[in-house]
Amino acid sequence: MPNPAITVNLLSKHYKVPVREAGLKAATKSLFRRKYNSVKAVDNISFTIQPGEVVGFLGPNGAGKTTTLKMLSGLLFPTSGIPDVLGFQPSRRQADFLRQITLVMGNRSQMSWDLPALDSFELQRAIYGVPSPDFLRTRDEFIELLDVKELVKKPVRNLSLGERMKMEIIVALLHRPKVLFLDEPTIGLDVTMQRRIRQFVEEYNRRYGATVLLTSHYMADVEALCKRVIVIHNGKLLFDGDLSTLVDRFSAFKTIGVTLANGFGSFSQYGEVLNQEAGHVTLRIPREKTPEVTARILAEQQVDDLTVEDPPIEDVIEKVFAQKSAEV
Amino acid sequence: MKIIKLAWSYLRIGIANELQYRVNFFIQLLQSFIALGTGLIGLWLVFTQTTQLGGWSQPELLAVMGxxxxxxxxxxxxxxxxxxxxxxxIQDGSLDFALTKPVDGQILVSIREFRFWQLTDVVVGLVVLVIAVVQLQEKIGVWQALAFMVALLLGGIMIYSFWLMLTTTAFWLIRIWELVNLFQGLYAAGRWPVTIYPQWLRLGLTFIVPVAFAVTVPAEALTNRLTPLTLLGAFGLAILLMLLARFVWRLGVRSYSGASA
Structure with a gap:
């Protein structure tokens, strides 16, 4: 087995934040004597990621996702635990390390807004010292994949959010990094544009075997791209494993949809009725009772059609966080 | 070598981009002439009262202005x-991109922007300088010219280092817009040779804000006032400020990334 692309062992980041109460008096007081609170943004998390893996990094706002990504890309110095990315210690910011990674932040731009994207691409080439033939090949390949042949000539200022995001992705990948840190790359985009970005990341991963660590609030991104997810909450690691395992573990219920042949029937004896109208019933059944209940319904009712579904992944994730918050 | 190539890329693309906005050129030209006009009126006002200002003659002061x-x-x-x-x-956090590039951060943040049309000031200033030198009716020797160029270069380095330190404080203070105005106000004092100011101000303009070295010292080189000791001092101070700016920059980046926290 090759060396892991990313190894994180008991990584922590604590921030010291000044605290003060509201009001002028408190503000004046804090000018002279500041009180600090230590916030554990990331608290002893550990995981390894193999080369070529695409891992979804999930957690609510403020969970510590971005802090972790920043430590892995060398922007932040960990309070404890030294991560290993491609055999480098990120915070040392060696050029050989930085040449092999990239960082995309959906809410920030690294393009010059006055310049056409093509110029920003050229500057990126100069920064990374990519030889021209390689650069042109990669650039044109990406332009083709994202279908932006005309857009790259316009000043970035004049592009829509989605169009701009395509450019951000291109510019961030022109040096063909081996490790991608994508922080909310699809934030604010419409569904079609999200899908295009997603497909592009998928294609890049397939073609170049790159390792991807992705955060997103859109579960569609995660479901499409990541077999494996890491869930953190309040800086602590809650789950690391297959997406399907996460669903199994954290969703106690399944949803059964029944279409009735005669249009009527009583269903409250099987479980919680979520919805019943015009010959269609939706039930919420405890996971372990699903086979039994399904069999009973089929035996006792006149059924036209029956479906068993996992709840939407959003609901599962929400449940994970709600559960853990209650515990903490 | 790579850095020079990179700087050239930025310069080339910056210029090409700005050439599209010709209106800016005319606005800038107008601004340059207004600055020139007010400067000349100032000079004229002084010389209606006196023939010398702190030992500087009219053409010499014109050279200072240039x-x-x-x-x-x-x-x-x-x-x-x-x-x-x-x-x-630093304010909006997109510095993260610059800091994850395989190029020295300080150099990268110092070469990315270039306002081509602002060079009209340089051209107008050079014209003023040439006129002043012709009026001086003194021959400028090779060494003098060389000393002038070196003094100008050292002055530029000092101003850059000073500006970088000033900007780097944003890592701690975040909002420092006023500093830009502060700098411009202080730089305006360089319109006159710093030797005419009271001593406390002269010292401030020499060692705290290196306006003296940026303007007065090169002017001294042109007007036969420069002593080798001053030039040596300029050299020493330029190196010192450069190292200090580097140090402050590193400190700023460290605090940004929380290495010290």
């Missing part, structure tokens, strides 16, 4: 825009 404009043009075209962008990026 250098002031040239240096001001360099600051406005190459130094200040980079520092403003740095300030913005």
């Amino acid at each position: 250098i002031y404009m040239v240096m001001g043009g360099v600051i406005q075209s190459a130094i200040q825009p980079n520092m403003q962008r740095l300030m913005d990026e």
